[in-house]
Each structure stands twice: as structure tokens, then as C-alpha cells.
Amino acid sequence: MSTIYILWLRQLKRYVRSKPRMVGALGQPLLFLVALGFGFGPIYAKAGGGNYIDFLAPGIIAMGVLFTAVFTGIEIIWDRQFGFLKETLVAPVSRMQIMIGRTLGGATVATIQGLIVFLMTLAIGFRPASVLMLPVALVFIFVTAVFFAGLGTCFGSYLEDMQAFPLIMNFLMMPLFFLSGSLFPLAGLPAGIQAVAAVDPLTFGVDGLRGALTGMSHFSMGIDFVILSLMALTVLSIGRALFARIQI
Amino acid sequence: MNIIEVKDLVKKFDGFTAVDDISFTVPEGQIFAFLGPNGAGKTTTIKMLTTLLHPSSGTITLNGADPMKDQEAVRRSFGIVFQDQSLDDELTAWENLEFHGVLYHVSKELRRKRIGDMLHFVELWDRKDDLVKHFSGGMKRRLEIARGLLHHPKVLFLDEPTLGLDPQTRNHIWSYIKNLNGTEKITVFFTTHYMEEAGRVADQVAIIDHGKIMIQGAPDELKTKTGTKSLEDAFLSLTGRDLREENASSKDQMRKSQRVWGRR
Numbered sequence: 001m002s003t004i005y006i007l008w009l010r011q012l013k014r015y016v017r018s019k020p021r022m023v024g025a026l027g028q029p030l031l032f033l034v035a036l037g038f039g040f041g042p043i044y045a046k047a048g049g050g051n052y053i054d055f056l057a058p059g060i061i062a063m064g065v066l067f068t069a070v071f072t073g074i075e076i077i078w079d080r081q082f083g084f085l086k087e088t089l090v091a092p093v094s095r096m097q098i099m100i101g102r103t104l105g106g107a108t109v110a111t112i113q114g115l116i117v118f119l120m121t122l123a124i125g126f127r128p129a130s131v132l133m134l135p136v137a138l139v140f141i142f143v144t145a146v147f148f149a150g151l152g153t154c155f156g157s158y159l160e161d162m163q164a165f166p167l168i169m170n171f172l173m174m175p176l177f178f179l180s181g182s183l184f185p186l187a188g189l190p191a192g193i194q195a196v197a198a199v200d201p202l203t204f205g206v207d208g209l210r211g212a213l214t215g216m217s218h219f220s221m222g223i224d225f226v227i228l229s230l231m232a233l234t235v236l237s238i239g240r241a242l243f244a245r246i247q248i
Numbered sequence: 249m250n251i252i253e254v255k256d257l258v259k260k261f262d263g264f265t266a267v268d269d270i271s272f273t274v275p276e277g278q279i280f281a282f283l284g285p286n287g288a289g290k291t292t293t294i295k296m297l298t299t300l301l302h303p304s305s306g307t308i309t310l311n312g313a314d315p316m317k318d319q320e321a322v323r324r325s326f327g328i329v330f331q332d333q334s335l336d337d338e339l340t341a342w343e344n345l346e347f348h349g350v351l352y353h354v355s356k357e358l359r360r361k362r363i364g365d366m367l368h369f370v371e372l373w374d375r376k377d378d379l380v381k382h383f384s385g386g387m388k389r390r391l392e393i394a395r396g397l398l399h400h401p402k403v404l405f406l407d408e409p410t411l412g413l414d415p416q417t418r419n420h421i422w423s424y425i426k427n428l429n430g431t432e433k434i435t436v437f438f439t440t441h442y443m444e445e446a447g448r449v450a451d452q453v454a455i456i457d458h459g460k461i462m463i464q465g466a467p468d469e470l471k472t473k474t475g476t477k478s479l480e481d482a483f484l485s486l487t488g489r490d491l492r493e494e495n496a497s498s499k500d501q502m503r504k505s506q507r508v509w510g511r512r
Binding site for chain 1: 328346
């Protein structure tokens with residue numbers, strides 16, 4: 001337990017100490033929120049969709065969570081290259097504990113980042129439907145964060161250097177984000193895109209979060225939660241296997 | 249009693265034999281130097297002794313346990329200072345030691361006392377709350393030595409502990425190690441390129457090249473055996489004068505990509 005805790009604490013300390021990174025990671029969600037929110041807002045309203053900011057805000061919160069979480073996992077590569085990983089791997093503790101501590105730390109960092117984005121959406125005019133549902137929203141943010149921190153752990157354990165990082169961002173993370181229903185409703189989309197969305201974990205994270213924050217959801221929050229949790233457990237067990245295989 | 253026993257140890261990496269059937273023993277309390285040119289198999293041997301690599305064949309016993317079968321017992325019994333830096337730059341000196349103490353299950357009270365003692369020992373007490381990224385190379389090395397000793401290990405492994413340090417720091421580091429060997433009765437196993445240092449500090453020296461141990465014994469014994477005046481001459485007469493080339497490591501490439509990505 002103390003092993004998991006100290007690794008979790010380390011992730012948090014590193015996050016709090018790297019302010020440029022914290023602020024930098026907020027730039028993209030802010031840009032999307034302002035540009036898309038105000039840019040497409042009038043069209044969305046004209047098409048009968050209602051207030052676009054309300055629709056968009058949960059998607060942008062999920063975006064902040066997604067990128068921060070994946071990045072904390074990928075940091076394993078840096079730890080490997082700069083030696084610190086060796087220090088943890090020769091210690092008399094199990095790799096599973098190390099992996100869980102790291103991943104939970106990354107997920108906590110991403111959750112905090114998601115909450116900061118949530119505050120940004122409030123500043124821009126978003127109002128959650130019900131204060132009572134905010135804890136449920138927090139649960140969806142956290143499970144989404146666990147999934148993507150776990151996914152980052154998989155990449156970080158599998159890759160030896162950062163060469164493949166742009167590939168992952170452009171060909172996996174960006175599509176996962178754009179096809180998740182974060183930016184537009186899934187109803188009425190071509191069958192191909194719907195099929196992709198149906199296997200995209202972020203779809204369920206965003207849908208559940210939107211359900212909790214606005215009361216509108218494509219599936220139901222229960223289904224979202226079950227599917228997202230199962231996906232998170234799956235990715236954690238894959239991450240565990242990959243992390244156990246690391247040789248230095 | 250022998251604290252390290254290695255018998256017929258072999259490590260092959262797809263076709264290439266890095267360590268080729270070596271055997272040696274290190275009695276408890278000794279300072280043992282492992283010398284050899286780049287790529288001779290020194291680091292590979294240390295990795296096998298410290299549970300980081302599986303041998304292809306042969307047996308290792310460290311403090312009475314097999315590093316592959318009883319990983320946890322072996323890991324508890326040694327401390328290690330790696331060839332490359334392995335501290336967390338974003339944490340303070342104290343936090344790095346605290347992290348280590350928790351991972352090695354050192355109780356809270358003992359941890360606090362021992363961290364203080366070790367920081368005094370390597371003369372970093374005044375800098376305990378500074379982030380490690382502001383430390384010089386020599387300070388980082390000293391902190392790593394403090395960390396390697398924190399959990400009262402039986403054996404301390406040092407992989408090129410004085411590489412890239414100025415003569416003052418190198419001298420300090422060897423005096424810590426000598427001291428330690430006297431006061432804590434710890435066994436020290438180190439590798440180095442600096443023959444003169446090895447000759448001065450070590451009780452026993454083994455020279456390894458191309459994965460094989462060429463010769464082993466007390467420094468004076470080695471000079472007599474090879475009929476040379478210094479350990480450096482003995483080393484050159486055994487390993488030849490050709491240059492050893494190594495490929496750029498993935499870390500060099502990483503440094504490059506890190507600059508591109510602009511972190512730290």
C-alpha cells in the first residue's frame with residue numbers, strides 16, 4: 001500500500017511543480033471551447049440543437065482529461081531514458097504495485113486537470129443542470145482518466161523512445177477524440193462513424209459525463225459506466241502485463 | 249564467508265555473447281573492483297547480479313540467495329549506484345531518499361534518522377530541500393551513494409561511480425567508500441576505468457574483456473603476474489591497445505528528441 005501511495009504522491013508532486021505544463025495543457029481545451037463554442041453555437045441553435053456550449057462543455061472537459069492522462073502514462077519513457085525507472089524496478093516491491101501507483105497518480109492528475117477545465121467552462125457560460133449530479137460527473141471524469149492513464153502506461157511500457165509519440169497522438173488520440181461525440185451528436189451520423197464511436201472508450205466517458213452535467217445522453221449513464229469501467233479494467237490488465245515485461 | 253558467488257555465468261543476446269562463462273567469489277567485507285574496456289561485459293554482469301537480467305546459464309548467489317529465484321530477498325540485501333543518473337530531478341534530495349526508504353520498507357522513524365545520517369555523510373545536509381535538478385554531477389552522485397546505503401544493504405554495487413567527475417569529487421567519493429567499508433562492514437563491488445583508483449581502493453581486482461575474466465587477484469599480485477609496473481600497464485597488456493567503438497545509445501537519440509519536444 002505504501003508503495004502505491006509513494007508513487008501516486010510522486011506523480012502529484014511532479015504535476016504541481018511543472019506549472020508551464022499545467023497551463024500549457026489548458027490552452028488546447030480553451031481554444032476549442034471558445035472557437036467551436038462561439039463559432040458553431042449559432043448554427044447549432046438554428047438547426048434546433050439548443051445551446052451548443054451546453055453540449056460541447058462535457059466534451060471539452062473529457063478532452064482535457066484524455067490528453068493529460070495519456071501523457072502521464074507515456075512519461076514512463078522519460079523515466080526509463082533518464083534512469084529513474086531503474087531505481088523503482090530494483091526495489092523489493094512488485095511491479096504491479098509500481099504500475100498501479102503510477103497509473104492512479106496519472107489518473108488523479110488528469111482528474112484535477114479535468115476539474116480545472118470544468119471551471120473554465122463555467123467561466124464561459126456553461127451551467128450544469130443539477131448540482132446534485134456533480135459527484136456522478138466526477139466519477140465519470142475519474143474513470144475516463146483511469147482508462148487513458150492506463151492506455152498511456154501501455155504505450156510507455158511498450159515503446160523505448162518518443163519517436164512514435166506524434167504517431168500515437170495524430171493517428172490514435174486525435175481520432176479517438178474527434179469520433180467520440182465530444183463535438184457533435186452521434187445521432188444521425190453515417191453508420192461507419194457510428195460503428196467507430198461505439199468502440200471508442202471516450203464515447204462512453206463523454207456520454208456519461210454529459211448525462212451527469214446536462215441530463216442529455218445518447219446511451220444511458222448506467223450503460224456508459226459499465227462499459228467504460230470494463231474497458232478501464234481491460235486496459236489496466238494489458239498495461240500490467242506490458243509493464244511487467246520491461247527490461248532495462 | 250563469500251557474500252557473492254558466481255559460477256559459470258553466461259549471458260547471450262541473440263547470437264552475441266556479452267558474458268562468457270565467468271566465475272568469481274567476493275568475501276564479505278571486501279572491496280572488489282571489476283575492470284574492463286567499454287563493452288567488456290561489466291554492466292551486464294552487474295545487471296545479472298542485481299536481478300535486472302536473467303542469465304542464459306550459470307548460477308549466482310548473493311547473500312545466500314539466488315537473484316532469479318528469490319528476487320525480493322536479494323533486492324533487499326544490496327544497494328546500487330547505476331552508471332547513469334537515476335534520481336528524480338523534480339524531487340528534492342530529501343524526497344528522493346524518502347521515496348527510496350518507502351520502497352525498501354524502512355520504518356518511518358528509522359527512515360527519518362537514516363536519511364539525516366546519510367545526507368550528513370555525503371555532505372548534502374544543507375541542500376536537502378533543494379530540487380535535484382539544481383545539483384551538479386558530483387552532488388547527484390553523492391546523493392545516489394547516500395540513497396544506495398539508506399536501507400543498510402550488505403553489498404553496495406557501484407557502476408563507474410566516478411565517471412565524469414573532477415579529481416576532488418572522485419577523491420571524496422573514494423574516501424566515503426573506504427570509510428563505509430570500515431564502519432558499516434559493507435561489501436563493495438565496483439566497476440571503473442580509472443586503474444589507479446582501483447589499485448588504491450580495492451582489495452581484489454578482476455579484469456574482464458570480451459565477456460571473459462582475464463585475471464583476478466590483489467592489485468600487487470596482478471602486477472607481479474603480468475610483470476608490469478602499474479595496474480594500467482597490466483590492464484593494457486591484457487586487453488590490448490585497440491579502441492573500442494560503441495553505437496549511439498537510445499538515450500543519445502532521446503536527448504535529441506527531447507530537445508525537439510522542449511521538455512525540462
